[in-house]
Amino acid sequence: MTVPIDERNEAGDPGWDASTNRRPESRPLPVPAIPHIARLPRIPEMTVRRLSTYYRVLRTLEATGDAEPLSSDRMSDLTGFTAAQVRRDLAYFGNFGKRGVGYDIGELQESLKNILGINHPWRIALVGVGNLGTALLSYRNFTAQGFVIAGAFDADPTKHGRAYGSLIIRPMEDLPVAVRDENISMAIVAVPGNEAQTVVDVMVAAGIKGILNFAPVKVRVPAGVHLSRVDLSIEIEYLSYLLTNG
Numbered sequence: 001m002t003v004p005i006d007e008r009n010e011a012g013d014p015g016w017d018a019s020t021n022r023r024p025e026s027r028p029l030p031v032p033a034i035p036h037i038a039r040l041p042r043i044p045e046m047t048v049r050r051l052s053t054y055y056r057v058l059r060t061l062e063a064t065g066d067a068e069p070l071s072s073d074r075m076s077d078l079t080g081f082t083a084a085q086v087r088r089d090l091a092y093f094g095n096f097g098k099r100g101v102g103y104d105i106g107e108l109q110e111s112l113k114n115i116l117g118i119n120h121p122w123r124i125a126l127v128g129v130g131n132l133g134t135a136l137l138s139y140r141n142f143t144a145q146g147f148v149i150a151g152a153f154d155a156d157p158t159k160h161g162r163a164y165g166s167l168i169i170r171p172m173e174d175l176p177v178a179v180r181d182e183n184i185s186m187a188i189v190a191v192p193g194n195e196a197q198t199v200v201d202v203m204v205a206a207g208i209k210g211i212l213n214f215a216p217v218k219v220r221v222p223a224g225v226h227l228s229r230v231d232l233s234i235e236i237e238y239l240s241y242l243l244t245n246g
Helices: 045-063 072-079 083-091 105-115 131-137 172-181 193-206 232-245
Strands: 028-030 042-044 122-127 147-154 167-171 186-189 210-213 226-229
Touching: 042 045, 045 072, 045 083, 045 105, 072 083, 122 131, 122 172, 122 193, 131 147, 147 172, 167 172, 172 193, 186 193, 193 210
Parallel strands: 122 147, 122 186, 147 167, 186 210, 210 226
Antiparallel strands: 028 042
């Protein structure tokens, strides 16, 4: 399974190589503060990303009424990762399952939910209500996964006051107050590239600690702010490469 290159976290990262605009394939991430997790200093980023895939498999199995213990071999079949990789990934966080039996679907799902920090809702601000922003506002899986878009903001005054579901589009000037008063800790950037850094600076100043950037440019954030980037054109170019050279 290929993870999009530009989804890698770009937090104020001492390992980030500004000269190449790249970092190693897998950078270590902090161990979440979960009591049962082994106290290791860092966890590889790609391990954390695979946990999300495992969690989705477990949710699907539970939804279909599958209550049988899940072996690492079966998890391998369902995810495309090797059974050894599954076991190594989970071993970072403690002892799960029983040798020769497998993992209890409900228990492992709950553990991964805690590890990924999705055992409570996250409130998100969306900045940029153009075509992409509107599509993101309509994406129902956010809510199903515990991510609530709590505010929509745009610099275009002609959009202010428009309603999208239960949200009213607000001016950018309202963002700092919304972050403070509405318990918003994450934000999505869905603006053109030439506006992205300015928007990110406003987010950081407002106290946002996690940013998902859809703008087709690299932006800078200070240490302590986590940044992930999704560049759809890069993903299409990757497919083009595979079709051309595969």
